[in-house]
Amino acid sequence: xxxxxxxxVGVGGQGTLLASKLLGRLLLGRGYDVKVSEVHGMxxxxxxxxxxxxxxxxxxxxxxxxxQADCILSFELLEAxxxxxxxKPGGRVIVNSQQINPMPVVxxxxxxxxNLEEKLKALGIEVDALDALALAEEAGSSKAVxxxxxxxxxxxxxxxxxxxxxxxxxxxxxxFLEMNRKAFGxxxxx
Amino acid sequence: MKTLMLGxxxxxxxxxxxxxxxxxxxxxxxxxxxxxxAAKYEELYAEWAPNEKVAMEAALGASLAGKRSxxxxxxxxxxxxxxxxxxxxxTGVNAGLVIGVADDAGMHSSQxxxxxxxxxxxxxxxxxxxxxSAEALAFAKLAYELSERFDTAVLIxxxxxxxxxxxxxxxxxxxxxxxxxxxxxxxxxxxxxxxAKKRHPEVEARTEALRNWAETAxxxxxxxxxxxxxxxxxxxxxYQYVKEALGDTCPVLKLGMIWPMPERKIRDFAATVQRLVxxxxxxxxIETHCRNLxxxxxxxxxxxxxxxxxxxxxxxxxGGTVQAGAVLEDAIxxxxxxxxxxxxxxxxxxxxxxxxxxxxxxxxxxxLGAVAPLxxxxxxxxxxxxxxxxxxFVKAGDEENAGRTVAVIGDSTFIHSGVTGLxxxxxxxxxxxxxxxxxxxxxxxxxxxNPTTGYNLKGDPCTKIDLESLCHAVGxxxxxxxxxxxxxxxxxxIKEELAAAEPSVIISRRPCxxxxxxxxxxxxxxxxxKCRGCKACMNIGCPAISMVDGKxxxxxxxxVGCGVCGQLCxxxxxx
Numbered sequence: 182x183x184x185x186x187x188x189x190v191g192v193g194g195q196g197t198l199l200a201s202k203l204l205g206r207l208l209l210g211r212g213y214d215v216k217v218s219e220v221h222g223m224x225x226x227x228x229x230x231x232x233x234x235x236x237x238x239x240x241x242x243x244x245x246x247x248x249q250a251d252c253i254l255s256f257e258l259l260e261a262x263x264x265x266x267x268x269k270p271g272g273r274v275i276v277n278s279q280q281i282n283p284m285p286v287v288x289x290x291x292x293x294x295x296n297l298e299e300k301l302k303a304l305g306i307e308v309d310a311l312d313a314l315a316l317a318e319e320a321g322s323s324k325a326v327x328x329x330x331x332x333x334x335x336x337x338x339x340x341x342x343x344x345x346x347x348x349x350x351x352x353x354x355x356x357f358l359e360m361n362r363k364a365f366g367x368x369x370x371x
Numbered sequence: 372m373k374t375l376m377l378g379x380x381x382x383x384x385x386x387x388x389x390x391x392x393x394x395x396x397x398x399x400x401x402x403x404x405x406x407x408x409a410a411k412y413e414e415l416y417a418e419w420a421p422n423e424k425v426a427m428e429a430a431l432g433a434s435l436a437g438k439r440s441x442x443x444x445x446x447x448x449x450x451x452x453x454x455x456x457x458x459x460x461x462t463g464v465n466a467g468l469v470i471g472v473a474d475d476a477g478m479h480s481s482q483x484x485x486x487x488x489x490x491x492x493x494x495x496x497x498x499x500x501x502x503x504s505a506e507a508l509a510f511a512k513l514a515y516e517l518s519e520r521f522d523t524a525v526l527i528x529x530x531x532x533x534x535x536x537x538x539x540x541x542x543x544x545x546x547x548x549x550x551x552x553x554x555x556x557x558x559x560x561x562x563x564x565x566x567a568k569k570r571h572p573e574v575e576a577r578t579e580a581l582r583n584w585a586e587t588a589x590x591x592x593x594x595x596x597x598x599x600x601x602x603x604x605x606x607x608x609x610y611q612y613v614k615e616a617l618g619d620t621c622p623v624l625k626l627g628m629i630w631p632m633p634e635r636k637i638r639d640f641a642a643t644v645q646r647l648v649x650x651x652x653x654x655x656x657i658e659t660h661c662r663n664l665x666x667x668x669x670x671x672x673x674x675x676x677x678x679x680x681x682x683x684x685x686x687x688x689x690g691g692t693v694q695a696g697a698v699l700e701d702a703i704x705x706x707x708x709x710x711x712x713x714x715x716x717x718x719x720x721x722x723x724x725x726x727x728x729x730x731x732x733x734x735x736x737x738x739l740g741a742v743a744p745l746x747x748x749x750x751x752x753x754x755x756x757x758x759x760x761x762x763x764f765v766k767a768g769d770e771e772n773a774g775r776t777v778a779v780i781g782d783s784t785f786i787h788s789g790v791t792g793l794x795x796x797x798x799x800x801x802x803x804x805x806x807x808x809x810x811x812x813x814x815x816x817x818x819x820x821n822p823t824t825g826y827n828l829k830g831d832p833c834t835k836i837d838l839e840s841l842c843h844a845v846g847x848x849x850x851x852x853x854x855x856x857x858x859x860x861x862x863x864x865i866k867e868e869l870a871a872a873e874p875s876v877i878i879s880r881r882p883c884x885x886x887x888x889x890x891x892x893x894x895x896x897x898x899x900x901k902c903r904g905c906k907a908c909m910n911i912g913c914p915a916i917s918m919v920d921g922k923x924x925x926x927x928x929x930x931v932g933c934g935v936c937g938q939l940c941x942x943x944x945x946x
Contacts, residue, residue: 202537205375209373209374209539214539215375215537216536216537216538217375217537217538218532218536218537219535219537220531220535221400221403221480221535221817226708226709226711226736226739227706227708227709227710227711228707228708229705229706240538241611241612241614241615241682242608242611242612242614242681242682243503243533243538244532244681244682246681246682246683246693247683247693247695247696248693248694248695259703259704259706262699262701263706265696265699266695266696266698267695268696269696270696272696281926282917283704283705283707284706284707284742284743284912284914285704285705285706285707287912287914287917288743288912290743291705292704293704294699294703297699297701300699300701305697314928323928
């Protein structure tokens with residue numbers, strides 16, 4: 182099988198690493214060769230962060246290059262727009278419609294582009310947008326945005342809900358399991 | 372059982388399985404998790420040392436005492452440890468000694484892009500270069516065998532993409548070798564000229580022996596290809612890019628050992644292909660070696676010595692085509708890293724900027740004080756350079772600069788190599804003012820303990836260095852402690868210490884806002900009646916504050932309620 186590629190992008194501190202860890206674990210369980218690439222360090226301080234998840238019969242490169250991503254799972258709207266170059270023709274964007282102003286916008290030195298969802302669609306990209314922040318808050322914490330988005334991403338895979346839940350259980354602290362389960366469920370059915 | 376592991380985690384697993392018993396490192400992205408993961412194995416002693424030189428010397432000591440040992444660091448850390456490295460080459464080891472170094476091509480989290488492979492050649496120490504997690508595990512084990520067989524330390528060079536990529540590994544069992552006996556051997560371990568002169572020829576002979584080993588070693592393997600018009604020599608993550616871009620088209624010589632290189636194998640491989648291309652990141656290290664062998668070779672004429680490579684780059688440069696996805700017409704604003712909401716460093720930089728001081732900076736989260744709107748830092752070079760540099764700056768500065776310059780350095784960085792600079796300030800009497808930004812943790816690398824926190828790597832309580840006493844002990848009489856959240860008193864103290872006629876240290880003390888034990892009051896509220904939209908609160912560059920419809924707005928998911936912005940508001944609108 183041809184290698185499949187998902188980019189998980191967002192703002193440092195949003196919990197993108199947990200999402201990639203969870204997905205990697207599930208795919209490995211299916212017997213695929215899997216590579217997950219992260220960047221730690223400085224960019225985690227509120228910068229733009231990217232994680233690559235790749236799986237197939239044999240995966241070589243740990244990174245996804247321009248024109249290779251089947252899907253971008255974006256934790257923030259602007260970050261989805263930043264990485265469209267990496268999408269394959271006909272690629273999909275699953276995006277949290279939440280907007281987080283980067284410092285140049287906050288400082289008034291740059292403008293956050295308007296109507297990004299429509300503009301992404303105009304490029305021929307299939308856009309699946311949801312207000313993951315609102316759903317996370319409904320589940321009990323704004324920090325559960327990552328589980329809401331995993332729930333939504335799950336729609337595009339053929340793993341059962343039980344398989345996902347098992348992976349969630351292995352990836353989050355027991356204390357927050359119930360809330361994360363709820364968040365995943367809200368994303369799943371949103 | 373197959374499992375996914377980060378390259379660094381797999382490296383640690385390899386150390387564990389090889390029976391490594393002693394780990395001493397200094398954190399640095401992208402190397403940190405090797406040591407953090409090693410520390411999770413109970414059978415293994417692991418520690419954070421004050422700096423890389425100390426770590427390497429401690430690891431040598433453990434090796435001499437008879438136990439397999441390890442030290443890890445990032446590329447610039449190897450500069451700090453270069454002194455022991457070059458002479459460990461001469462002493463050799465007793466039990467195996469492995470040194471992990473992680474480069475950061477692309478500078479995701481570093482101040483330079485140096486290529487650590489040069490150290491292997493310069494120090495005459497073998498270097499292995501894994502290309503994924505499975506190799507990181509296997510090479511760690513192999514490195515101990517080589518170390519003991521050839522009586523040498525062995526370098527393992529990681530890079531961001533190998534360190535921070537998870538790939539599939541199959542962990543094995545730990546095999547603990549018998550402790551080797553320490554035997555006194557002055558001719559081998561006392562490197563004074565008479566002894567060192569005798570050791571040097573042995574070092575050269577060892578390199579030749581290792582080169583012979585490399586000729587037939589399985590880790591330097593040739594992968595046949597269908598088309599011999601172009602053959603590729605590569606290593607590390609570049610091997611993955613080559614295979615991804617070209618599949619089995621071209622024959623590939625994959626080098627797992629980057630120093631010393633197998634000359635016969637390279638010559639034989641070159642003879643089977645019409646055109647020889649080296650694909651490597653940063654410097655043309657393998658390429659230069661091929662040229663020295665008299666081979667005609669391409670490399671840096673195709674691939675830049677700046678930044679990272681990728682599969683598309685390899686494909687394009689070797690005749691393929693790639694197609695990028697569509698791009699929006701809108702300019703996408705950059706999203707640079709920023710100091711977190713509630714970061715105790717923010718307010719200090721605001722005060723320094725307000726006082727229009729020249730600020731010599733250092734390495735850590737607080738380097739972000741250089742970014743707009745704070746823009747408070749003038750220099751950042753390397754660990755400790757703020758304090759040592761301040762001494763020279765003050766001594767050589769003109770009258771205009773007198774009393775207008777400070778150094779800022781974090782707690783961990785101060786212990787790493789700031790304290791020696793402070794000793795110089797005291798000893799050679801410069802009227803310098805050093806600000807230690809004590810946030811009670813090593814922040815940027817992801818919260819590692821250090822000698823000032825009172826906890827060790829394993830999380831157990833331990834001796835805590837008292838910074839005030841330390842500064843007093845080296846001869847600084849004026850040591851003040853401030854709370855960075857209280858900007859008024861920070862300003863007063865900084866002014867007083869700059870005016871004083873002797874050196875001083877100001878300790879700005881408040882734990883990192885991200886530490887779990889730190890309790891925050893919770894988000895503040897904006898009184899929109901009182902807010903005049905003057906934007907004074909915007910000058911501290913807090914990610915939780917923005918202007919919406921002419922009024923300050925607080926992002927309640929980010930705000931921790933530090934209250935710093937409220938001190939800037941003349942209208943009492945933030946609280």
